[in-house]
Amino acid sequence: MADDEQNYNFTSIEKKWQEYWERENTFRAEDSSDKPKYYALDMFPYPSGAGLHIGHPEGYVASDILARYKKACGYNVLHPMGWDAFGLPAEQYAIKTGTHPSVTTQTNVDNFRRQIKSIGFAIDWEREINTTDPGYYQWTQWIFLKLFQRGLAYVDEKPVWWCPNLRAVLANEEVVDGKSEVGNHPVERRNLRQVVLRITAYAEKLLAGLDDLDWPDSTKRQQKAWIGRSEGAEVKFPIDGKDENLTVYTTRPDTLFGATYMVVAPEHPLLDQLVISDKKDEVNAYVLAAAKKSDLDRTDLAKDKSGVFTGSYCINPINGKKVPVWVADYVLISYGTGAIMAVPAHDERDYEFAQKFGIEIKRVIAHPDGDEDANKLPYTGAGIMVNSGEYDGMDANICKSKITADLESKKHGKAAINYKLRDWIFSRQRYWGEPIPLVWVSEQDYQRALDTSGLIKDLIPEKPVTTEKDGEILYALPLPPNDLPLKLPEFENYQPSGTGESPLATISEWLEIWFDLQTGKSISRVDPKPDGDSWVSATRETNTMPQWAGSCWYHLRYIDPQNAERLVDKEKESYWGGPDFYIGGAEHAVLHLLYARFWHRFLYDEGVLANPEPYKKLFHQGLILGEDGNKMSKSVGNVVNPDVVIDAYGADSLRLFEMFLGPLEAVKPWSEKGIEGVHRFLRKVHRECLRTEKHSQAKEDNKETLKVLHETILKVTEAVEDLRFNVAISQMMILINHLQKVDSYSIDTAKTLLQLLAPFAPHLAEDLWETLGQESSIVNKPWPKADNNLLIAEEITIVFQVNGKLRGQGQFPKEIDKESVILAAKSDTKVQSFLEGKEIVKEIYVPGKLVNLAVRG
RNA sequence: GCCGGGGUGGCGGAAUUGGUAGACGCGCUAGAUUCAGGUUCUAGUGUUCGAAAGGACGUGCGAGUUCAAGUCUCGCCCUCGGCACCA
Numbered sequence: 001m002a003d004d005e006q007n008y009n010f011t012s013i014e015k016k017w018q019e020y021w022e023r024e025n026t027f028r029a030e031d032s033s034d035k036p037k038y039y040a041l042d043m044f045p046y047p048s049g050a051g052l053h054i055g056h057p058e059g060y061v062a063s064d065i066l067a068r069y070k071k072a073c074g075y076n077v078l079h080p081m082g083w084d085a086f087g088l089p090a091e092q093y094a095i096k097t098g099t100h101p102s103v104t105t106q107t108n109v110d111n112f113r114r115q116i117k118s119i120g121f122a123i124d125w126e127r128e129i130n131t132t133d134p135g136y137y138q139w140t141q142w143i144f145l146k147l148f149q150r151g152l153a154y155v156d157e158k159p160v161w162w163c164p165n166l167r168a169v170l171a172n173e174e175v176v177d178g179k180s181e182v183g184n185h186p187v188e189r190r191n192l193r194q195v196v197l198r199i200t201a202y203a204e205k206l207l208a209g210l211d212d213l214d215w216p217d218s219t220k221r222q223q224k225a226w227i228g229r230s231e232g233a234e235v236k237f238p239i240d241g242k243d244e245n246l247t248v249y250t251t252r253p254d255t256l257f258g259a260t261y262m263v264v265a266p267e268h269p270l271l272d273q274l275v276i277s278d279k280k281d282e283v284n285a286y287v288l289a290a291a292k293k294s295d296l297d298r299t300d301l302a303k304d305k306s307g308v309f310t311g312s313y314c315i316n317p318i319n320g321k322k323v324p325v326w327v328a329d330y331v332l333i334s335y336g337t338g339a340i341m342a343v344p345a346h347d348e349r350d351y352e353f354a355q356k357f358g359i360e361i362k363r364v365i366a367h368p369d370g371d372e373d374a375n376k377l378p379y380t381g382a383g384i385m386v387n388s389g390e391y392d393g394m395d396a397n398i399c400k401s402k403i404t405a406d407l408e409s410k411k412h413g414k415a416a417i418n419y420k421l422r423d424w425i426f427s428r429q430r431y432w433g434e435p436i437p438l439v440w441v442s443e444q445d446y447q448r449a450l451d452t453s454g455l456i457k458d459l460i461p462e463k464p465v466t467t468e469k470d471g472e473i474l475y476a477l478p479l480p481p482n483d484l485p486l487k488l489p490e491f492e493n494y495q496p497s498g499t500g501e502s503p504l505a506t507i508s509e510w511l512e513i514w515f516d517l518q519t520g521k522s523i524s525r526v527d528p529k530p531d532g533d534s535w536v537s538a539t540r541e542t543n544t545m546p547q548w549a550g551s552c553w554y555h556l557r558y559i560d561p562q563n564a565e566r567l568v569d570k571e572k573e574s575y576w577g578g579p580d581f582y583i584g585g586a587e588h589a590v591l592h593l594l595y596a597r598f599w600h601r602f603l604y605d606e607g608v609l610a611n612p613e614p615y616k617k618l619f620h621q622g623l624i625l626g627e628d629g630n631k632m633s634k635s636v637g638n639v640v641n642p643d644v645v646i647d648a649y650g651a652d653s654l655r656l657f658e659m660f661l662g663p664l665e666a667v668k669p670w671s672e673k674g675i676e677g678v679h680r681f682l683r684k685v686h687r688e689c690l691r692t693e694k695h696s697q698a699k700e701d702n703k704e705t706l707k708v709l710h711e712t713i714l715k716v717t718e719a720v721e722d723l724r725f726n727v728a729i730s731q732m733m734i735l736i737n738h739l740q741k742v743d744s745y746s747i748d749t750a751k752t753l754l755q756l757l758a759p760f761a762p763h764l765a766e767d768l769w770e771t772l773g774q775e776s777s778i779v780n781k782p783w784p785k786a787d788n789n790l791l792i793a794e795e796i797t798i799v800f801q802v803n804g805k806l807r808g809q810g811q812f813p814k815e816i817d818k819e820s821v822i823l824a825a826k827s828d829t830k831v832q833s834f835l836e837g838k839e840i841v842k843e844i845y846v847p848g849k850l851v852n853l854a855v856r857g
Numbered sequence: 858g859c860c861g862g863g864g865u866g867g868c869g870g871a872a873u874u875g876g877u878a879g880a881c882g883c884g885c886u887a888g889a890u891u892c893a894g895g896u897u898c899u900a901g902u903g904u905u906c907g908a909a910a911g912g913a914c915g916u917g918c919g920a921g922u923u924c925a926a927g928u929c930u931c932g933c934c935c936u937c938g939g940c941a942c943c944a
Contacts, residue, residue: 218938222939249944331944332943335944349942350944418943586939680896731881734880740898806877842924849876
């Protein structure tokens with residue numbers, strides 16, 4: 001290596017410029033500006049104790065390159081960072097060690113911030129947010145109260161994982177192979193009181209809103225499938241011998257004549273009435289067995305159908321025929337009406353079931369063409385109606401609406417739309433989450449609240465939210481918004497309550513309160529009851545919110561992180577709008593991205609926001625695997641720590657390499673050798689830019705240099721716009737390889753290269769920019785523009801093909817005509833050797849590119 | 858099972874969207890610099906036949922369209938994701 005002064009000392013360079021950017025507030029986003037705005041958002045991390053993983057920076061570097069590029073293009077750029085810091089690991093750590101989750105969280109956040117800063121991102125750190133700050137979750141609670149007020153929150157019993165040994169509710173990820181992750185104890189499904197959000201009320205809006213989003217198609221498809229809209233009909237089947245109907249939902253009303261039996265879910269409310277006394281024991285046993293199965297068991301054991309005949313019959317409304325009613329767990333209570341009409345001839349599951357239990361299979365749709373498969377059942381395609389009375393001969397698809405209309409006119413049914421989407425269980429029986437700002441009062445006190453004019457009355461939903469506790473019906477009342485945040489109480493014991501309730505249920509001085517029906521003020525019942533009739537005794541809601549809550553609206557808070565009056569200032573929101581670019585893992589394709597769209601759309605409907613959709617442009621970065629091609633994991637021991645990489649090669653090399661690995665969206669393995677390659681490239685840039693003797697003697701560049709330079713400007717610009725950073729980097733490598741080879745080049749060319757490199761390797765670019773005699777930071781220098789005139793060479797190479805195979809080439813002036821080129825091709829000796837004894841049947845000329853002579857013989 | 862990506866050198870990946878396949882990087886070979894290692898530089902590097910000039914073959918497999926196919930069409934194989942009894 002050359003002497004020390006010439007060394008690329010990335011450690012000191014990176015430290016120097018990180019301090020400079022912080023001191024100068026280089027990346028502060030201005031709230032009002034004449035410039036157009038650009039808002040680049042990363043999915044914010046959960047600050048785990050393990051620290052930053054090599055996968056985190058991949059997305060952050062991508063958004064940072066865009067942020068820096070847009071800044072150079074003259075935009076007012078917002079690139080913020082924050083912490084999604086509520087969640088299970090901090091609580092589990094607290095249970096184990098007694099350390100308060102807020103302490104753990106603070107330590108982890110500090111570590112994450114240090115690591116992220118060490119990579120040199122163009123982040124406006126004044127806008128840092130943390131979902132566990134009361135000043136933040138105050139507004140999470142505020143949004144919840146809005147949802148509550150509009151009747152979009154309710155309370156219901158819902159099944160959750162319960163571990164009798166741990167006496168605690170477990171999250172899905174705490175259950176591994178049907179056992180608790182901690183201690184390997186058996187777990188079961190158990191119904192517990194849950195707060196639920198009515199996201200299904202937004203199914204149609206969430207579906208329709210997808211159309212205009214610039215998102216990966218696969219993500220849109222997943223959301224569509226998750227919402228699962230289907231069109232069909234609800235059909236009423238009178239129960240034989242009873243004055244009652246069994247209502248089913250079907251997407252195939254055209255197959256109604258083929259309905260030879262019916263199935264109700266084991267949880268169906270009419271099941272008791274349907275079961276005849278002879279069958280009671282058998283059905284009860286079946287229902288009990290089904291109840292023990294989790295959703296997963298019921299769906300996993302897909303192959304073998306089971307069920308029991310109830311002994312009852314229904315009347316098919318279309319033809320008056322009697323059909324038996326069965327109970328089977330392949331029908332789910334949560335979808336449609338919890339009951340189906342089974343058409344074995346035209347549905348695979350019904351077919352399998354009918355085969356197994358010897359039930360009639362009646363074909364009602366004929367195969368449209370008479371090939372060998374024409375008689376094969378089940379047949380689920382389209383066709384012509386048969387065995388269907390007056391409908392015979394009609395096209396089945398057309399018949400769907402006709403039969404539905406006919407049923408409707410006889411009041412036997414109606415057209416219906418169904419969704420797979422379920423309401424969102426919004427409560428967790430945990431400590432480390434946002435407290436839900438509701439209190440529970442008696443029926444009389446609830447009535448009084450309705451009759452008492454004051455703050456609370458206006459915040460109560462039209463339909464009361466109730467729950468049953470110890471045989472008494474309790475009514476939910478909201479805390480007033482101006483009393484938020486409802487803070488998590490300080491607390492020493494994080495052990496589960498043992499009853500399935502949150503640990504908060506054990507803190508009686510927090511739980512039991514005096515509540516003012518007029519103002520919503522509350523104080524602990526440890527204190528004496530205040531004077532005044534409107535004070536009543538109440539208990540707080542002890543559930544907390546799920547981790548999703550804080551991430552449902554954080555994109556808004558970055559716009560106005562300190563605002564104590566509103567969740568976001570309306571003017572600022574209309575200036576910044578939503579993120580112009582949002583990047584994060586594909587694992588959030590449905591849950592986070594759907595929940596956030598729901599809240600955002602709700603706030604828009606409430607007039608709080610100006611835009612209906614939060615994330616216009618979305619991108620998923622691909623996973624970075626370990627060097628062995630496996631997913632990085634501690635147990636395999638293939639985890640790469642960014643701190644170690646930065647120590648060895650510097651942040652610029654890390655940034656560059658994460659982008660050079662391959663397409664941003666692709667899954668790709670890490671490579672130690674590979675990072676050495678990009679590190680060499682940076683060293684080469686460093687060395688070449690400091691070779692003053694080489695560019696001081698040249699005021700101008702030769703034509704070839706200019707061509708390569710402007711090609712590079714063009715390609716890097718296009719590649720950055722298209723998020724093809726790997727291609728941009730290889731083009732910069734081509735340029736530096738060229739500069740290294742020529743005897744001299746202008747200092748402007750070196751500076752242009754630095755500008756192109758700056759978004760990728762900002763520290764080195766800044767440092768060399770300064771060394772080359774510039775006055776200030778490179779980040780605000782306007783992005784270079786390619787000169788198209790310099791891209792066109794005076795001489796062009798045209799290749800000669802015979803029958804599509806390359807046989808020669810020639811240099812021509814760029815204005816050359818077709819005839820001359822073809823003549824030249826034919827005179828080429830090598831081409832001639834392939835033409836010998838053959839007849840030319842066609843001559844193709846692609847201007848400026850190639851000649852192809854098609855020959856025969 | 859259904860839906861959706863993807864199969865290009867020893868490896869990561871390029872290819873102006875039908876027009877010179879393998880850019881760029883890694884690795885490897887040889888040489889120069891060096892006491893040596895590292896660094897840096899030069900040349901080479903798809904397979905195969907050939908001493909060479911050059912030829913043949915070549916983008917998972919098989920067909921097809923075309924003057925021309927990694928790119929378009931059809932069939933198949935493999936692989937990676939997502940969903941999974943949704944009536």
